[in-house]
Amino acid sequence: MGKQKRFIGFQRNKICSKRFEGGLGFRDFRHFNTALLAKQALRIISEPTCILSKVMEVGYFHTTSFFEVRKSWNTSYAWQGIFGTGRLIEKGCRWLVGDGRSIRIWHDRWVPREYMFKVISPPSILDRHATVSQLRSDSGRGTTDTLIRHRSKKGKFSVRAAYNLACDVSRIDSGGPSRMDPNRDLDIIWKTKVPARVELFGWKACSKAIPTVRSLLRNKVSISTKCPQCDEEFEDVKHCLVLCHAARITWTL
Numbered sequence: 001m002g003k004q005k006r007f008i009g010f011q012r013n014k015i016c017s018k019r020f021e022g023g024l025g026f027r028d029f030r031h032f033n034t035a036l037l038a039k040q041a042l043r044i045i046s047e048p049t050c051i052l053s054k055v056m057e058v059g060y061f062h063t064t065s066f067f068e069v070r071k072s073w074n075t076s077y078a079w080q081g082i083f084g085t086g087r088l089i090e091k092g093c094r095w096l097v098g099d100g101r102s103i104r105i106w107h108d109r110w111v112p113r114e115y116m117f118k119v120i121s122p123p124s125i126l127d128r129h130a131t132v133s134q135l136r137s138d139s140g141r142g143t144t145d146t147l148i149r150h151r152s153k154k155g156k157f158s159v160r161a162a163y164n165l166a167c168d169v170s171r172i173d174s175g176g177p178s179r180m181d182p183n184r185d186l187d188i189i190w191k192t193k194v195p196a197r198v199e200l201f202g203w204k205a206c207s208k209a210i211p212t213v214r215s216l217l218r219n220k221v222s223i224s225t226k227c228p229q230c231d232e233e234f235e236d237v238k239h240c241l242v243l244c245h246a247a248r249i250t251w252t253l
């Protein structure tokens with residue numbers, strides 16, 4: 001038997017978008033997995049005395065910092081996963097200065113200013129790898145430096161925050177906006193008090209995800225272009241649900 005084409009009415013990005021953005025609010029497990037790994041990476045960076053940090057440090061970054069490690073395929077699967085979240089953490093976090101010994105003046109994000117959180121002037125006077133503790137008159141005494149989630153009231157880098165950040169970064173990488181505009185038309189569907197399956201059908205109709213002739217042809221499924229009910233008009237969502245005589249009869253019942 002030949003391989004049959006399946007009808008896929010919408011993309012994964014669509015169903016994984018939030019409901020107010022016009023999606024179904026499903027969780028994207030690729031990004032959720034990244035978020036869980038990012039949480040572990042943050043623990044390794046923030047708690048250097050814990051056993052996990054010690055093991056990883058001895059194995060992979062005992063001569064440099066976590067963010068300066070170069071990618072290598074000759075490492076454990078666990079480390080590759082954790083290491084891969086470094087970019088996400090760099091994008092979503094900034095340092096809260098404690099003693100300043102872990103923060104490099106010109107490389108790390110620690111200045112409380114929008115967007116970059118970095119010093120923009122080139123290195124001068126001090127070495128380019130100098131730390132913030134070298135700027136302090138008290139020689140960097142105080143609490144340890146902490147990575148916090150920027151643009152968050154509590155600054156906590158939770159799995160939820162990491163997941164949302166991973167979704168935003170993925171959108172930007174694929175050329176889209178970091179945040180989708182609210183889709184008020186589809187939002188009305190979820191606020192209507194009808195059974196869940198009616199809500200879902202309404203969402204499919206508004207998202208053009210019903211397998212009409214137009215949708216099937218768009219998905220390169222070979223089929224007659226005429227509506228199978230009336231065999232007269234070209235079938236799209238509007239014809240299928242409103243204009244077709246079969247639909248009209250249904251609405252008058």
Ligand SMILES: [Zn+2]
Pocket residue numbers: 227228229230231232233235239243244245246
């Ligand atoms: Zn018809």
